[in-house]
Amino acid sequence: MKIMRQLSGLFIVVCLIFSMTGCGNSSPFDENNTDVQESGAEQSTETSAVDAEPDAGTDVLVAYFSATGNTKAAAERIAELTGGEIYEIAPADSYTEEDLDYSNDQSRTSQEMDNPDVRPEIGSEDIVMDGFTTLYLGYPIWHGQAPRIMSTFVEHYNFDGLTVIPFCTSGGSGIGSSAETLEDLAGSGNWLEGERFNSGVSKEEVQTWIENLQE
Numbered sequence: 001m002k003i004m005r006q007l008s009g010l011f012i013v014v015c016l017i018f019s020m021t022g023c024g025n026s027s028p029f030d031e032n033n034t035d036v037q038e039s040g041a042e043q044s045t046e047t048s049a050v051d052a053e054p055d056a057g058t059d060v061l062v063a064y065f066s067a068t069g070n071t072k073a074a075a076e077r078i079a080e081l082t083g084g085e086i087y088e089i090a091p092a093d094s095y096t097e098e099d100l101d102y103s104n105d106q107s108r109t110s111q112e113m114d115n116p117d118v119r120p121e122i123g124s125e126d127i128v129m130d131g132f133t134t135l136y137l138g139y140p141i142w143h144g145q146a147p148r149i150m151s152t153f154v155e156h157y158n159f160d161g162l163t164v165i166p167f168c169t170s171g172g173s174g175i176g177s178s179a180e181t182l183e184d185l186a187g188s189g190n191w192l193e194g195e196r197f198n199s200g201v202s203k204e205e206v207q208t209w210i211e212n213l214q215e
């Protein structure tokens, strides 16, 4: 019986420590969400500017080209945070490792980036833009610019009525004039300032960027 009393005393002390330290509220996104903390409800992004779950009836489209997966990962984070529909701008003739050799002047990508008139064909099916109001448009930086397939994409569609938000990933270069070049080629749409991400961009960084866009 003495042992039982000691054990129950220990249990009460542990419970008190837990209730005082508030263990479990460790998400940085909930720090200012007092509604959620006070009600003791599970962590939720309902009060956030962006939704966590993809929505079939979304008006957000996230279109991207990615040769080695970095921009794809950033696009997926954006789609997850906005509930947007995702669309891959896939080349009809996909890029091999040899094609992507930027140190070789004769590689396919070097040749394409040398010639602003090249328009690599898109292999993915056309997407119907009707119903979307926001387009996140992603690509990697190649030789300081957007890959030429992005020129093919922006010249193919009409962005009237759409807010276009360019984003890119790179090994270190900034977004430079790549987004302005695409905007000029598109000739339609309300283009916001673009953003450049590191290849391993975190969900938190993407979320902060999106929330600031909507302010």
Ligand SMILES: Cc1cc2nc3c(=O)[nH]c(=O)nc-3n(C[C@H](O)[C@H](O)[C@H](O)COP(=O)(O)O)c2cc1C
Pocket (backbone or CB within 6 Å): 065, 066, 067, 068, 069, 070, 071, 072, 100, 101, 102, 109, 110, 139, 140, 141, 142, 143, 144, 145, 169, 170, 171, 172, 173, 174, 198, 199
């Ligand atoms: C052909 C080629 C050219 C590149 N040129 C640049 C460049 O000018 N500046 C830079 O910072 N990174 C450059 N990179 C690196 C890519 O921008 C970077 O790895 C990017 O995240 C790749 O995106 P992806 O995985 O979506 O294709 C280049 C990569 C390739 C393949």
